[in-house]
Amino acid sequence: MQVRDTGLGFGVVTMILHWTGAVLIIGYLALDIISAVTGDAGLALIHISLGMLVFPLFAFRLFWRLRHYHPLPLGAVSPIEVLIGRGVALGLLLAGVLLPLIEWIMVSSAGGVVGFFGLIALPSLLGQDATTARFAGFLHWFGTYALGLGIGLHIFAALKHHFVLRDDTLKRMLGKHVEL
Amino acid sequence: MSSSSKFPHEANAKARPTKSRLADLCGIALPIFQAGMAGIAGPELVAAVSDAGGLGHLGGLRQPPSALRAAIREVKRRTDRPFGVNLVPAFGGPEVFEAQLQVVFEEKPRVLSLFYGDFPKAIPRARDAGILVMVQVGSVRETRKVVEQGADVIIAQGVEAGGHVRGTVGLLPLLSSVVDFARGRPVLAAGGIVDETDVRAVRALGAEGVWVGTAFVATPESLAHDIFKNRIIEASTDDPQYRTGYSFGWTYGTPHRIIPGDGRFNLLRFVGGGARVNDKPAIAQKLSLYAGQGVGRITEISLAAKIVARLAKGFED
Numbered sequence: 001m002q003v004r005d006t007g008l009g010f011g012v013v014t015m016i017l018h019w020t021g022a023v024l025i026i027g028y029l030a031l032d033i034i035s036a037v038t039g040d041a042g043l044a045l046i047h048i049s050l051g052m053l054v055f056p057l058f059a060f061r062l063f064w065r066l067r068h069y070h071p072l073p074l075g076a077v078s079p080i081e082v083l084i085g086r087g088v089a090l091g092l093l094l095a096g097v098l099l100p101l102i103e104w105i106m107v108s109s110a111g112g113v114v115g116f117f118g119l120i121a122l123p124s125l126l127g128q129d130a131t132t133a134r135f136a137g138f139l140h141w142f143g144t145y146a147l148g149l150g151i152g153l154h155i156f157a158a159l160k161h162h163f164v165l166r167d168d169t170l171k172r173m174l175g176k177h178v179e180l
Numbered sequence: 181m182s183s184s185s186k187f188p189h190e191a192n193a194k195a196r197p198t199k200s201r202l203a204d205l206c207g208i209a210l211p212i213f214q215a216g217m218a219g220i221a222g223p224e225l226v227a228a229v230s231d232a233g234g235l236g237h238l239g240g241l242r243q244p245p246s247a248l249r250a251a252i253r254e255v256k257r258r259t260d261r262p263f264g265v266n267l268v269p270a271f272g273g274p275e276v277f278e279a280q281l282q283v284v285f286e287e288k289p290r291v292l293s294l295f296y297g298d299f300p301k302a303i304p305r306a307r308d309a310g311i312l313v314m315v316q317v318g319s320v321r322e323t324r325k326v327v328e329q330g331a332d333v334i335i336a337q338g339v340e341a342g343g344h345v346r347g348t349v350g351l352l353p354l355l356s357s358v359v360d361f362a363r364g365r366p367v368l369a370a371g372g373i374v375d376e377t378d379v380r381a382v383r384a385l386g387a388e389g390v391w392v393g394t395a396f397v398a399t400p401e402s403l404a405h406d407i408f409k410n411r412i413i414e415a416s417t418d419d420p421q422y423r424t425g426y427s428f429g430w431t432y433g434t435p436h437r438i439i440p441g442d443g444r445f446n447l448l449r450f451v452g453g454g455a456r457v458n459d460k461p462a463i464a465q466k467l468s469l470y471a472g473q474g475v476g477r478i479t480e481i482s483l484a485a486k487i488v489a490r491l492a493k494g495f496e497d
Contacts, residue, residue, distance in 0.1 A: 007276035008245075069273030072244050079219075079428045079453060080463050180244035180279070 001175075005068040008180050014068075015175055017061050024054050025096055029147055048107065049117045051100030058096025065093060072180055075167040088153050095147045102143060106136035200495070202333065202366040202388045205312060206290055207262045209233035211389030212491045213314075213335075213368060214396045214484070216266020216293055217343065217470075218242050219456045223251055225401040225484055227258035232485035233492070237264040237293055241271050242429060245279040252287045264291030264314070268344075269299075271429050277302075285309040293335065296344060296434075303329045316370065316391070318347020318354070323361045334362050335391045338371030342394045342420060342472030343454070344427065344436045345371075352385070359386035374474035379494020390491060394472040397454075399484045405455040407464035409481050415439050417476030423468070427452030438468035439475070 004011045010018075031047035034040070073082045107114050108124035109132035115121050126132060161169035168178045202211040214221060214229040216237035226236030238255060240248050248265070255263050265284050269277035281302060284292055292306045293314040306313045307330060315326040316335035323334055336358035338351025347354065351371040359367050369382035370391035379390055397404045398412045420437045427436045428451060441449035448466035455464030482490075 006274075007272035008279060069275070072242070072272055072276065078459055078463065080448070080451075080459075080467075083428060083451070179246060180276075 005064070005070065007069045007072055009071050009178065010173060011068075013064060014061075015173060017057060017064070018173055021054070021057055021061060021096065024050060024057065025092070025147070026151065028054050028100075029144065029151065032144055045115065046117070048103060048114055051103055052114070052116050052122065054096050055100040058093055062090075062093040062097055065090065071172070074161070074169050074172070074178065074180075075165050077165070085157050088150050088157070092147070092150045092154060095143060095150060099140065099143045099147060102136050102139045106133055106140055109133040109136060200388060202368075205332070205366070206235050208235050210488065210492050210495065211366075211368075212488050213237065213264070213293075213389060213391045215343075215370070215391055215393030216240065216264065217393055217397065217402075217454060218266075218268070220397055220402050220404050220454050221266075222403045223254035223258055225396060225399060225403070226255050226263050227261075228399070228401040228484035229396065229488060230255075230259050230261035230263045232488035234488045235262060235264055235291060236484075237266045237291070238289075240265050240280055240284075241268040243280070245276070245283050248280055249283045249287060252283070252289060255289075256287075262290035264293055265289045266293045266295065268295050269297040270431065270434070281305070284311065296346060299326070299331075300329050303331055307332070314368070316346065317358065318345060319349065320354075320357045320361055322346065323358045327361065327363055327365065331365070333366050333368060334358055335368040335370050336387070337391075338369075339422065340372035340437075340473040341370055342437050342475075343470040344430065344434055345422070346435075348435075351382070355382060355385045355387055372472050372474040373491075374477050375490050376492075376494035378474070379491050380497075383494065390494075392487070392491065394470075394474055395478055395487050396484060397471070398478050398481050399487065400481060401484050403456050405457050405459055405461070405464040407461060408455040408469050411439055411469055412471055412475050412478055413480055415471060415475040415478075417473055420471045420473050420475060423452060425450055425452070436470065437472060439471045441466045441468045 002011045003013055005014050028050045031043050035043035035047055104114050105125050109126045109129045111128045113121045158170050161167050168176055172178045200211045210233040212234035214236045216239040218239035218241035221237060221239040226238050229236035238251050267280050291312045291314060295316040303313050312332050314333040314335055315331040316337050317323050317326060318337050336355045337346055338354050339345050339348050340351055355369050366388040368389045368391045369387035373390045373392050374395040396402060398409045419439050421440055422437050424433050424435050426432050436452045438452045446466045449468050451467060453467045454470045455467055
């Protein structure tokens with residue numbers, strides 16, 4: 001199995017990190033929503049800690065994505081749909097980098113400490129400042145909605161390929177070799 | 181070049197001896213080459229042009245290798261005349277290009293035309309496989325390079341051309357210079373060529389054949405969306421614009437010429453592309469569509485054979 005992505009197929013690095021990242025970011029988003037609804041501070045801390053895993057993983061995935069060619073789309077899909085699909089996927093990678101970073105700024109500027117599952121405390125990115133905290137809070141709120149929408153669109157497209165268009169787009173990301 | 185019998189322009193002209201060494205080299209009747217437009221030049225158009233005595237080119241860009249092979253075989257089913265395949269490595273990466281090349285080497289079309297890349301290894305490999313290699317260039321510097329690399333035929337693309345353009349020089353000064361630096365190789369003229377008057381003009385500058393794209397978009401045989409075809413026949417010479425923004429699948433900033441899409445709030449007008457028959461009408465309407473500066477003189481949707489016949493008149497003298 002190839003390591004790098006090429007125009008003919010995904011490499012093993014992308015496939016493993018795609019599914020690891022999917023679990024992490026859906027968990028990250030779900031914990032954010034549940035902790036906001038229930039007001040559970042413990043869940044919020046796990047959410048923030050999870051963000052510290054999401055950040056480096058998605059930063060690497062973004063780097064890896066931009067360094068390699070993307071496999072050709074399967075089936076007779078419209079170029080515009082490909083453009084939108086790839087735009088959403090890239091947006092998700094960007095969100096995985098920016099949202100934890102914004103959250104780190106938000107917590108730091110509000111005087112809090114970002115920790116990693118209670119094991120270590122990460123240094124503050126900025127000094128305490130209420131205006132920065134409010135602005136970062138707004139960006140985080142907006143970004144969370146955008147991330148939720150992006151994940152929804154991405155899953156919808158994957159299911160459409162699998163069940164409606166009946167091509168191997170989803171299976172290809174699960175490791176199936178597809179002859180182009 | 182004196183008699184029409186040497187350059188028959190009847191729609192069903194058979195390949196026969198001509199006074200054109202380029203046509204003889206390609207085994208065709210007329211040195212008229214249809215550009216390999218991605219997504220637009222499918223088997224039907226290619227076979228129609230080749231059947232009319234010219235040489236059709238499949239657009240290989242964006243084609244996965246298996247689809248390219250199927251398209252080549254479909255052309256072979258439709259015609260026994262020579263045809264070509266156009267490949268562009270700028271899309272999909274080196275692995276896709278290599279896989280496409282393997283298909284071409286195995287299927288052996290008469291001609292492989294290449295564009296937008298560096299081909300130091302592909303050219304000799306194709307020639308070793310017995311395939312004639314044409315390379316489309318947009319500058320004298322590139323001409324020198326591809327001549328060194330062994331290209332059999334040079335296509336001089338003026339900046340008037342539709343779709344992606346390689347250089348910034350107009351066909352008039354470029355063509356003469358490319359002929360000078362081609363070391364005796366045949367040179368095709370590309371960019372804004374739609375009828376026999378254009379053919380006569382470029383022949384006067386040393387072109388031995390013509391490479392025509394936009395005119396063949398507006399044919400019943402092309403895979404272009406009807407909205408795209410109508411946009412071409414309605415457009416004036418002034419409409420196509422040179423852009424360096426985004427065009428689908430290409431690196432941002434790759435120069436291309438389009439007829440802009442309508443609508444102030446239409447974001448798709450910033451995207452260059454070629455709307456295909458299976459694209460949604462709304463997309464065809466909004467997209468900025470590839471077209472060269474010859475559009476002002478394309479006034480109707482014509483059979484490919486009719487366009488070949490009209491261009492052929494330019495070779496009668």
